[in-house]
Amino acid sequence: MEPTHSGRDRGPRKVSAAEKEQARQVSLRRIGRLFARHRSGLATVTAIIVVSSVLAMASPFLLRAVIDRALPERELTLLVWLVAGMVGVAALTSVLGVAQTWISTRIGQQVMHRLRTDVFTHLQRQSLAFFTRTRTGEVQSRITNDIGGMQSVVTSTATSIASNLTTVVATAAAMAALSWRLSLVSLVVLPPAIWLTRRVAHLRREITARRQRELADLNVTVEEGLSVSGVQLAKTLGTGPALAARFAASSARLVDLELRTELAGRWRMATMSIVFAAIPAVLYLSAGLPGTAGTLSIGTLVAFTALQGGLFRPLMGLLNVGVSVTASLALFARIFEYLDLPVEVGDPAKPVDVDPRRVRGDLRLTDVTFRYPGSDTAAVAGVTLDVPAGTSLALVGETGSGKSTLAALVSRLYDPTSGRITVDGVDLRHLRLADLAGIVGVVSQETYLLHTTVRENLRYARPDASDAEIEAAARSAQIHDLIAGLPDGYDTVVGSRGHRFSGGEKQRLAIARTLLRDPRILILDEATSALDTETERAVQRAFDEVARGRTTITIAHRLSTVREADQIAVLDHGRIVESGSHHSLLERAGRYAALAA
The missing domain is CATH 3.40.50.300 (P-loop containing nucleotide triphosphate hydrolases)
Structure with missing residues (x-):
């Protein structure tokens, strides 16, 4: 029989220069082409997001009218209409949010389905030589772990970008309409946020590549150790403890990588939370300075502070998308590597018809x-x-x-x-x-x-x-x-x-x-x-x-x-x-x- 090359790794594999270069060369345009056939659905989602964001921006202005007019002047009818408007805006945006989630999730799952199917079908067309030189469990790991790890990015990235970007733009416009001076004060949060995000994105990308390789190693150990043939071999050779130790070591490395992934995001979130928490205090101080004292109504200040507080979530969401996409490039690189494999034994371009x-x-x-x-x-x-x-x-x-x-x-x-x-x-x-x-x-x-x-x-x-x-x-x-x-x-x-x-x-x-x-x-x-x-x-x-x-x-x-x-x-x-x-x-x-x- 022909020789079989298993190439099994027994420890953490170092990232080769070729693999790093491959991950860098993953084209965002190629990733975008995965969504090409869903343009109409994405356009519908984008329209829903824009309408929702614009509607949501009405709430701060309604709140300002409540504080500055309806309550001080005791206009009950106006107060009822303003409160009803606030409830109506919340209800309508919630309904639109449900529709947006349904459409975007369906599109994402269809993309995932096609990606899984394309990889499986393409691998089916590979010659026997590919499988004899590929580690046991590696193929399954790419289809399950790697594509599964991309799910959140594929299913939510496009809508998250549109939703958060629209919300940020609409919020910034509303803040400028309320007070352009306070808006300038709020912009101090952007430089540290962008700098921290870039650092975390590159760190997570490296960790993600290592984590997926470690998951592949873990999958190999499971495949070799828990199959019927593997169990028989382990029992007859007495290698069960060694396999268990190998599995434990691989699992321990995964724990370390997961901790590093989580901490890479947590300290950034902690830093940004402190910065965003300090902004309202700076706004109140600015409103009381001699140059601005008396120029802002209480309602404007409260509405502006509410807008500024609401800016944290979409802004961080937008930055997080960048982190997720950058980190997921390592996953896309591994999947595209399989999709780009040449078919050594395939159907001819012009086959001879035979019965x-x-x-x-x-x-x-x-x-x-x-x-x-x-x-x-x-x-x-x-x-x-x-x-x-x-x-x-x-x-x-x-x-x-x-x-x-x-x-x-x-x-x-x-x-x-x-x-x-x-x-x-x-x-x-x-x-x-x-x-x-x-x-x-x-x-x-x-x-x-x-x-x-x-x-x-x-x-x-x-x-x-x-x-x-x-x-x-x-x-x-x-x-x-x-x-x-x-x-x-x-x-x-x-x-x-x-x-x-x-x-x-x-x-x-x-x-x-x-x-x-x-x-x-x-x-x-x-x-x-x-x-x-x-x-x-x-x-x-x-x-x-x-x-x-x-x-x-x-x-x-x-x-x-x-x-x-x-x-x-x-x-x-x-x-x-x-x-x-x-x-x-x-x-x-x-x-x-x-x-x-």
């Missing part, structure tokens, strides 16, 4: 060479094979000779470095991947079953399959009687990765699942390796039956399973050193005969 049911299955490999990424040695070198439709080919050789790699090339898990592979004369790279999956079926030695019922595991290969077709495939794989004998029959839940079944039973389920697709080319990659001799004979008889009319490629270490193959190719270090029938190869007394001895 998988009408394909004959004439397979030909012409001077095929393949190197795994990062390797200087060819895993397959100059292989040429002709497998006529309906015939069988057996690939034999020692471990590492390139048998499974060759099978992976035929099923297009990888593309050849050079050479070509054709089915009925059509290069595999010219076929849609969906069409190829209907033509080539694979049963590998590594069986993967979903945590669902037996029926749904089989139907996974063909969602439209009837129960009768499912049972027919199970019979062909010699597994129907066992399934029927279970308490829940085909509705039995197989358990995580199929651990409720033995190795042989899982392989027969995998065989039935593949046969359900009725592929014209069938690849059996050590498909009977986990079966006992008696069961192997039964399954082999089933294979002989279903192989009729199909092109079959069998990979096996036990040469007894390939005696009847139409042709046998012996591989050594990626090259074909012998080929022919079982008897002709034995007569040559070469490599095949040595393997058979």
